[in-house]
Amino acid sequence: MLRTLTDCPPSTFNPLLAARDICQSVWFSGLLYEPLVLELFNGSLVPWLAKSWEILDNGTRYVFHLDERAKWSDGKPVTAHDVEVTWNLTWTYALPSALIGVPDKVRAVDTRTGE
Structure with missing residues (x-):
């Protein structure tokens, strides 16, 4: 259960949609989704989802x-393909971020490795 006090309650927990509202994008997505590092x-x-x-x-x-311990809420492993799809969807919809630059490409090398 997540309890928080905020003056901007989320309209969605989908970060692709929530990013239109900077408060939701930064605050709620940061609480719900894990970074690679x-x-x-x-x-x-x-290290976080990435072990190295x-x-x-x-x-x-x-x-x-x-990290092989990285799992989705249903217990399935997080794969490099999941990271590739998520990253590319994020840039397809041009979500704003002051924290990262735009990479040329993100691709899965194998199930546990991405570049």
């Missing part, structure tokens, strides 16, 4: 290795 207040990154990652080609290519 988590940035701490000091700027350091810690590599930064290659002078920082222009990132390879993420998903």
